Amino acid sequence: MNFNLFYNFGRYMIMMRSAFSKPEKLSMYWKETLRQMDDIGVGSLIVVALISIFIGAVTALQFAYQLDGTLVPRYYIGYIVRDLAIIESAPTITCLVLAGKVGSNMAAEIGGMRQKEHIDAMEIMGVNTTAYLILPRLIAAIVVIPLLVTLSAYIAIIGGYIATVPVGDLTSEEYVRGLRSFFVPFNIVMMYVKAATFAFILTSVSCFQGYYVSNGSIELGKASTNAVVYSNILILLADYLIVLLLTG
Amino acid sequence: MIRAENIFKSFDEAEVLKGISMTFEQGKNNLIIGRSGAGKTVLLKILVGLFEPTAGNVWYDKRDFFALDKKAKRAIRMEVGMLFQGSALFDSLTVEENVMFPLDMFTNWTKKEKLDRVNYCLERVELVGANDKYPSETSGGMQKRVGIARAIVLQPKYLFCDEPNSGLDPKTALLIDELIQSITVENNITTIINTHDMNSVMGIGDNIALLHLGKLVWTGNKDEVLESDNELLQKFIFASPFLQRLRDAAIQHG
Ligand SMILES: Nc1ncnc2c1ncn2[C@@H]1O[C@H](COP(=O)(O)OP(=O)(O)O)[C@@H](O)[C@H]1O
Numbered sequence: 171m172n173f174n175l176f177y178n179f180g181r182y183m184i185m186m187r188s189a190f191s192k193p194e195k196l197s198m199y200w201k202e203t204l205r206q207m208d209d210i211g212v213g214s215l216i217v218v219a220l221i222s223i224f225i226g227a228v229t230a231l232q233f234a235y236q237l238d239g240t241l242v243p244r245y246y247i248g249y250i251v252r253d254l255a256i257i258e259s260a261p262t263i264t265c266l267v268l269a270g271k272v273g274s275n276m277a278a279e280i281g282g283m284r285q286k287e288h289i290d291a292m293e294i295m296g297v298n299t300t301a302y303l304i305l306p307r308l309i310a311a312i313v314v315i316p317l318l319v320t321l322s323a324y325i326a327i328i329g330g331y332i333a334t335v336p337v338g339d340l341t342s343e344e345y346v347r348g349l350r351s352f353f354v355p356f357n358i359v360m361m362y363v364k365a366a367t368f369a370f371i372l373t374s375v376s377c378f379q380g381y382y383v384s385n386g387s388i389e390l391g392k393a394s395t396n397a398v399v400y401s402n403i404l405i406l407l408a409d410y411l412i413v414l415l416l417t418g
Numbered sequence: 419m420i421r422a423e424n425i426f427k428s429f430d431e432a433e434v435l436k437g438i439s440m441t442f443e444q445g446k447n448n449l450i451i452g453r454s455g456a457g458k459t460v461l462l463k464i465l466v467g468l469f470e471p472t473a474g475n476v477w478y479d480k481r482d483f484f485a486l487d488k489k490a491k492r493a494i495r496m497e498v499g500m501l502f503q504g505s506a507l508f509d510s511l512t513v514e515e516n517v518m519f520p521l522d523m524f525t526n527w528t529k530k531e532k533l534d535r536v537n538y539c540l541e542r543v544e545l546v547g548a549n550d551k552y553p554s555e556t557s558g559g560m561q562k563r564v565g566i567a568r569a570i571v572l573q574p575k576y577l578f579c580d581e582p583n584s585g586l587d588p589k590t591a592l593l594i595d596e597l598i599q600s601i602t603v604e605n606n607i608t609t610i611i612n613t614h615d616m617n618s619v620m621g622i623g624d625n626i627a628l629l630h631l632g633k634l635v636w637t638g639n640k641d642e643v644l645e646s647d648n649e650l651l652q653k654f655i656f657a658s659p660f661l662q663r664l665r666d667a668a669i670q671h672g
């Protein structure tokens with residue numbers, strides 16, 4: 171078990187090192203990067219929007235409930251929804267969900283290419299397959315996922331508004347006042363550090379699972395599941411470390 | 419010319435190849451034959467460098483493949499074409515894009531130059547006009563031919579074929595054999611073919627090597643096959659009762 175962990179970590183490092191080599195042909199890598207951006211970005215818009223609106227709504231309602239009968243002013247609801255979205259829920263929950271959607275898809279796609287000897291075929295042509303298969307996905311994810319996270323934060327704030335203002339928990343002016351209070355620009359930095367780190371984790375872990383899959387559809391399924399499970403664990407671990415480092 | 423020198427290969431406990439030495443000649447169809455599980459695919463993948471041997475060397479003319487660095491290995495790969503058992507065409511690309519892929523990746527040709535080369539190769543494998551089809555829309559025989567076109571598009575010096583006619587009907591299988599044969603001769607390529615198809619053996623076997631349980635047990639050419647009294651070879655060739663009866667009948671009639 172322990173041996174396996176070290177073995178896989180070593181293999182992961184070797185794969186990643188070889189992934190960062192000079193592309194054979196920039197235009198081919200660029201084309202692949204655009205395709206991946208489209209896949210990750212456009213393909214995930216709806217699911218990210220959906221979860222974000224609920225996250226914002228639930229945060230707002232929950233906090234309104236907690237504030238009931240206390241002396242904390244109501245406009246704090248806007249402030250809490252905003253900061254919770256920026257610091258934690260937008261980057262972390264979005265990326266956990268994307269690990270399930272994008273990560274499992276990458277593992278299955280690359281794993282399928284391994285099993286159908288597509289990767290061997292490219293190797294024989296002289297293509298550096300770790301670079302060609304991983305680098306475009308990595309770049310696409312690190313560009314697109316932070317954009318999705320930004321969107322998620324905005325939508326969560328709208329969700330909070332929809333859940334509280336129309337039912338009279340607080341007024342529109344109060345909510346907006348909350349949004350404008352105690353703003354710490356550094357939190358935005360933290361959000362992007364998280365988003366980019368999580369994007370890196372979920373892409374590289376998922377590519378790794380697919381790239382080294384062995385034969386058989388059971389193995390392919392396992393690789394896809396592992397991609398999600400390991401990405402999620404590592405994302406939460408990284409989340410903890412980032413908060414520790416950046417707020418300490 | 420490719421030379422394998424004392425190749426051993428083990429996976430975990432199992433020793434799959436047990437000391438294989440052989441030479442594959444230029445301009446010839448070099449066949450590796452043997453029953454399923456004999457180690458043909460493993461040997462082929464070692465020759466092209468997809469597997470590392472546990473021991474032994476592979477020489478590409480004067481170059482010791484496994485002693486080369488990554489860059490030099492990739493340079494050799496540019497001279498290698500390979501046809502895979504399952505064709506290994508990229509599903510998301512059309513026939514034309516599949517064949518063009520190596521050109522896109524490794525040349526700076528214009529679109530027109532690339533298209534001309536692709537069309538020439540498609541014509542060579544008798545697939546004119548199939549450019550815009552997707553692999554899933556084509557038959558197994560067509561996929562093999564697209565695979566050949568893709569393998570030869572960069573004018574390889576070495577061509578590897580893993581079971582080129584497995585899963586094809588006998589007639590299509592013959593066409594594929596003839597195609598590989600003529601491409602080999604025309605371009606003076608070193609061609610290495612894995613097969614367990616007797617028609618291929620008797621049709622295009624310039625050099626034949628019989629692999630049995632990871633060992634080389636017989637070498638010769640297609641004319642020597644029938645005369646050999648090597649027991650393993652005879653067993654392999656006359657595997658079916660039908661062929662055994664044919665042989666016995668032939669012997670009776672002198
Ligand atoms: N990647 C691998 N890992 C472990 N064993 C393998 C691997 N590839 C092939 N083998 C084993 O090597 C033996 C020879 O396989 P192979 O070369 O595919 O035979 P064939 O002559 O039919 O092509 C088989 O017993 C197979 O199980």
Ligand SMILES: [Mg+2]
Binds near residue numbers: 458459581612
């Ligand atoms: Mg085989």
